[in-house]
Amino acid sequence: MPLRSAPVTKHHKKDRFTAVFFVPLCALTMCFWTACTQPTDQTVPYQDAQTEWREGDIVFRRGTGLESHVVTTRSAAVYSHVGLLHYDSLNSEWQVVHAVPAEDEPEYLKAEPVSVFFSHERAEKGAWLRVDCSDSVAQAAVQYALGKVAQHVLFDNDYLLEDTTQIYCTELVWRAYLTQSIDVSGAQRQTVPTLFSKEGEAIFPNDIEKSATTLFINHLN
Numbered sequence: 360m361p362l363r364s365a366p367v368t369k370h371h372k373k374d375r376f377t378a379v380f381f382v383p384l385c386a387l388t389m390c391f392w393t394a395c396t397q398p399t400d401q402t403v404p405y406q407d408a409q410t411e412w413r414e415g416d417i418v419f420r421r422g423t424g425l426e427s428h429v430v431t432t433r434s435a436a437v438y439s440h441v442g443l444l445h446y447d448s449l450n451s452e453w454q455v456v457h458a459v460p461a462e463d464e465p466e467y468l469k470a471e472p473v474s475v476f477f478s479h480e481r482a483e484k485g486a487w488l489r490v491d492c493s494d495s496v497a498q499a500a501v502q503y504a505l506g507k508v509a510q511h512v513l514f515d516n517d518y519l520l521e522d523t524t525q526i527y528c529t530e531l532v533w534r535a536y537l538t539q540s541i542d543v544s545g546a547q548r549q550t551v552p553t554l555f556s557k558e559g560e561a562i563f564p565n566d567i568e569k570s571a572t573t574l575f576i577n578h579l580n
Contacts, residue, residue: 364395405477405485405579409453412487413563415497417543418455419564420477421484427561436565437484437578441532444494445470445489456504458514458528466514468507468526484580488567490536490543491574500535507531518556529562532553536572 374573398498405418419438421427425438437478442457444454447470455476458468476487507526529544536543548560555561568576 367540369557382496400539404418405473405487408487408577408579411474412444412446412453413489413494413497414444414446415494415499415501415535417488417490418442418473418476418568419488420482420567421488422481423483427462430446436563436568438486438564438568439548440460441528441567442476443504443532443535444473444502445505456501456508457530458512458526460514460516460532466516468504468531470505470508477569484578486576486578488576489574490572492536492539492572494540494565496541500539500541503535504531504540518551518561519558519570520562521558526560527566532567541572543567543570545572 409440418441420440421431423428431437431439440457440459442455444452445456446452447454453473454470455473456468456470457476460466476482490500513525514525515522515530517525518527518530519525520530523534533542533544544562547562547566547570549563550559550565552560553559567573
């Protein structure tokens with residue numbers, strides 16, 4: 360079983376992301392570069408945790424690509440991406456509802472099997488987190504996110520919280536719980552270059568991880 364801790368696209372868009380975050384870190388060694396671009400041999404061992412999951416729990420992953428490593432390095436975080444758990448009773452499987460760029464065109468929000476979310480091509484590390492709330496509140500949060508999937512909402516490459524027509528990954532989780540009067544970001548924002556977001560700030564995965572609303576987080580490897 361996982362260990363429990365104490366409470367706690369478009370090519371020009373990708374080029375902009377890399378320019379903003381990678382250039383300041385260009386002194387990284389070639390060894391680090393190799394580690395960033397090589398996937399792990401195994402999927403994140405999420406299977407044993409599934410019996411304890413509930414609708415609306417939050418899952419994190421650290422991606423295998425360079426961009427994910429730059430995000431985690433810049434924010435001093437372990438994880439670079441986040442989504443919400445939903446049990447698909449029709450197919451008898453857990454899914455992750457999330458917003459992600461550069462995997463599909465157009466970049467719609469999606470609900471995909473957890474085995475894909477945590478596949479070795481996409482994840483090096485993983486975790487699941489429970490918000491300190493009732494089961495019904497957590498379920499209502501993920502239903503909000505599923506509604507955005509049904510509406511074919513696009514990923515927000517400009518990372519603007521004030522723009523509700525498009526949504527980025529941490530924003531989706533934040534907004535889902537905010538509909539239930541819970542701010543899972545703890546009102547925390549991290550400063551980013553205005554080239555990345557005109558607002559000059561964004562919610563990062565570790566803002567959610569470290570929020571006072573976190574009941575517990577289990578690291579899956």
